[in-house]
Amino acid sequence: MFPAASSLVPSLRSPQSQNDQHDQSRDRSAGRPSPRPAAKRDAFFDNAKYLAIVLVAMGHSWEPLKGDSRVLQAAYMLVYTFHMPAFIVISGFFSRSFDASPGRLKRLVTGVAVPYVVFESAYSLFKRVVDHDPQAAITLLDPYYLTWFLCALFIWRLTTPIWKMVRFPLPLALAMAMLASLTPNLGGDLDLQRVLQFLPYFVLGLCLRPEHFRMVRRRSVRIAAVPVFVFSLAFCWWAVPKMDTGWLYHRSSAQELGLPWWVGPAMQLALFGCSLLLTACFFSWVPGRTMWFTALGAGTLCGYLLHGFLIKTADYRGWFDHTAVHRPLGEIAVTVAVAAAVTLLCTEPVRRTFRFVMEPKMDWAFKRDAAELARERETREKQETREKQETGKKLETQRAKADA
Incomplete structure (x- = not known):
């Protein structure tokens, strides 16, 4: 009856594991959106x-x-x-x-x-x-x-x-x-x-x-x-x-x-x-x-x-x-x-x-959803800005070492 399988009846979420938290923090540091936590189905x-x-x-x-x-x-x-x-x-x-x-x-x-x-x-x-x-x-x-x-x-x-x-x-x-x-x-x-x-x-x-x-x-x-x-x-x-x-x-x-x-x-x-x-x-x-x-x-x-x-x-x-x-x-x-x-x-x-x-x-x-595209574009721009800043810091460090 009861059309979708998993798509018809959403599940309840479960607490995050330590691995999930580690992966999410790593994604945030890389400028990527965090994945949603794994869902836990209700047995009843x-x-x-x-x-x-x-x-x-x-x-x-x-x-x-x-x-x-x-x-x-x-x-x-x-x-x-x-x-x-x-x-x-x-x-x-x-x-x-x-x-x-x-x-x-x-x-x-x-x-x-x-x-x-x-x-x-x-x-x-x-x-x-x-x-x-x-x-x-x-x-x-x-x-x-x-x-x-x-x-x-x-x-x-x-x-x-x-x-x-x-x-x-x-x-x-x-x-x-x-x-x-x-x-x-x-x-x-x-x-x-x-x-x-x-x-x-x-x-x-x-x-x-x-x-x-x-x-x-x-x-x-x-x-x-x-x-x-x-x-x-x-x-x-x-x-x-x-x-x-x-x-x-x-x-x-x-x-x-x-x-x-x-x-x-x-x-x-x-x-x-x-x-x-x-x-x-x-x-x-x-x-x-x-x-x-x-x-x-x-x-x-x-x-x-x-x-x-x-x-x-x-x-x-x-x-x-x-x-x-x-x-x-x-x-x-x-x-x-x-x-x-x-x-x-x-x-x-x-x-x-x-x-x-x-x-x-x-x-x-x-x-594609306009809001989703805007979020991806914003994330990509932040990532590019972060990479440029990191590259600039590396160049400054290299110059400082060369001057020393």
Whole structure:
């Protein structure tokens, strides 16, 4: 989900080591700007991102299997209620520093827009070749499968300065989501229904502070989360034949789901409350210490974008049609296999392999920032002045020695 890997979720800084301080003092003495200190990632957020991506992949694998099992349908409904909201809240929390400056806009383009263009095209070509579908067209206006999140994140990030400026950002975002749910003519371009209906979770992340995450990680909350999840799973089991799972995708209006217009806003409020409750319970169970999977949190963009090819290959080739995978042991085997696959896709070797797409260096495509050029020119002039002074001192010393 939760687009960029490291570019989407900045890290917290760590104290400088003695070597870093030595290097910085040496750079200052040489007239060069000091490098920024190495960043230290927060284990809690990396753990949360990894676990959320695993749930996303598991949910995608359950979709073609859930029709034969009411329990699996209930688990699917439960997971879809909170896994994307949790990831979007984290994305919003780490977007608080976005200020539309040239440097941040450049990272937004290279870390979100470019991967969207590449993978939107790749998934369309993949469908045309593997599924033998000549009608599969490449279009950047209609996000295919899971690329909608990159499109939405790009739009949300661009609007961040607005949400930081208005007085009541969350109520306003929630009102926009409610209005979208009763607007069937909104259209499918850029998946605007999802962009607007998921918007409150992103804005909520912008409004949160670190202490809010510490509050939900208290022991009392972790204990209370157990009965909440048990009750939620039982409720989902009861609601399977009664509720359209289309509400959980946040991509349709009430009229498109065959219901009166007023149901849309009501469902948006109800789902927002349920999703926040389950998201808080999910965060309460996320470990805050370094685990064996913590480092994988930096590779969630790879896991998110690449696991779709595995799911779609199985779908196009009819692997989900085998009777064995529709039995309880088969469903468990598929779940474990997909969780293992997305884990491998989040590893460092995969990140390095696809870095040219996920985190491309595109300095050639951007103009140099005027302020940066001025700083470099000022630094260069100071360096030249210092060198001239040192040269003059050396010449004076040499003359003094010669006269002596």
